[in-house]
Amino acid sequence: MFMPTSIANLGKDSGKTRPGRELPDDLDPQRLPQHVAVIMDGNGRWANHRGMPRIAGHRQGAKALKELVRCCKDWGVPALTAYAFSTENWRRPTEEVDFLMALFDKLLRRELKEMHREGVRISFVGDLSALAPSLQRTMENAMAQTADNTAVHFSVAVNYGSRSEMVNACRQVAAQVQSGELSLDEVTDEHIEQQLYTAGTVSPDLMIRTSGEQRLSNFLLWQLAYTELYFTDVFWPDFDRAAFADALRAFKGRDRRFGKAEDKVAASLTA
Ligand code: FPP
Numbered sequence: 001m002f003m004p005t006s007i008a009n010l011g012k013d014s015g016k017t018r019p020g021r022e023l024p025d026d027l028d029p030q031r032l033p034q035h036v037a038v039i040m041d042g043n044g045r046w047a048n049h050r051g052m053p054r055i056a057g058h059r060q061g062a063k064a065l066k067e068l069v070r071c072c073k074d075w076g077v078p079a080l081t082a083y084a085f086s087t088e089n090w091r092r093p094t095e096e097v098d099f100l101m102a103l104f105d106k107l108l109r110r111e112l113k114e115m116h117r118e119g120v121r122i123s124f125v126g127d128l129s130a131l132a133p134s135l136q137r138t139m140e141n142a143m144a145q146t147a148d149n150t151a152v153h154f155s156v157a158v159n160y161g162s163r164s165e166m167v168n169a170c171r172q173v174a175a176q177v178q179s180g181e182l183s184l185d186e187v188t189d190e191h192i193e194q195q196l197y198t199a200g201t202v203s204p205d206l207m208i209r210t211s212g213e214q215r216l217s218n219f220l221l222w223q224l225a226y227t228e229l230y231f232t233d234v235f236w237p238d239f240d241r242a243a244f245a246d247a248l249r250a251f252k253g254r255d256r257r258f259g260k261a262e263d264k265v266a267a268s269l270t271a
Pocket of ligand 1 (some may be wrong): 041047062084085086089
């Protein structure tokens with residue numbers, strides 16, 4: 001089933017270290033991120049440490065992702081974007097690329113019914129036109145079937161690269177200006193945002209990268225402008241509810257100022 005029994009058995013009183021279906025007591029539902037982005041890194045190393053092939057890490061990573069979607073629903077985090085395949089990932093060995101593409105297709109088909117029943121809206125960001133037509137159809141079907149769901153918006157970045165997303169946006173804006181449809185004054189933050197793959201979604205409040213790497217790797221460069229960044233040494237396949245709770249605790253402790261002065265500094269200036 002969607003939820004491992006070890007998690008299903010955890011109850012409200014399971015404490016901070018073994019969080020279950022309920023939001024851990026020390027987390028405030030009013031201070032949760034509204035959109036979490038994740039760079040799911042460390043699948044290969046997770047497998048390597050166990051003497052397993054890299055693809056075993058991706059398979060386990062997919063289970064961790066599925067569980068995180070459900071956790072977002074249980075705990076009240078309304079949007080999750082996961083970086084599943086970057087424009088640079090095509091450079092990996094063909095067998096690994098083929099495995100990942102087949103895994104996306106298989107999981108989307110297998111989990112669609114369950115996700116739909118859970119109220120998950122599925123969407124994708126990236127240049128999907130480069131993917132196999134059958135995978136594109138699976139994705140379009142998942143998007144269409146779940147389009148009206150409201151419990152969690154689960155967005156998967158596939159063949160995604162932030163720079164090419166921005167180049168596309170620039171081209172669209174340039175063409176609009178060139179045709180006279182748009183004046184230069186109308187080229188604003190908001191207008192550019194509407195040309196991105198993520199148009200219509202709020203920017204992430206929290207970005208999590210696993211496996212100890214501290215880079216953005218061409219992920220949502222525009223959208224992460226004011227996002228809180230959280231890095232953990234946990235390999236992605238081991239990223240469970242307890243690890244997610246730790247990230248949410250770190251987020252809760254952040255003072256988000258969006259470029260403004262700290263409140264006490266502002267008060268001292270006006271005193
Ligand atoms: C990065 O770890 C992981 C990926 C490039 C693939 C992530 C994909 C999944 C978890 C499957 C998701 C499934 C769906 C349906 C979206 P890495 O291979 O770079 O690990 P390493 O840095 O240890 O080598």
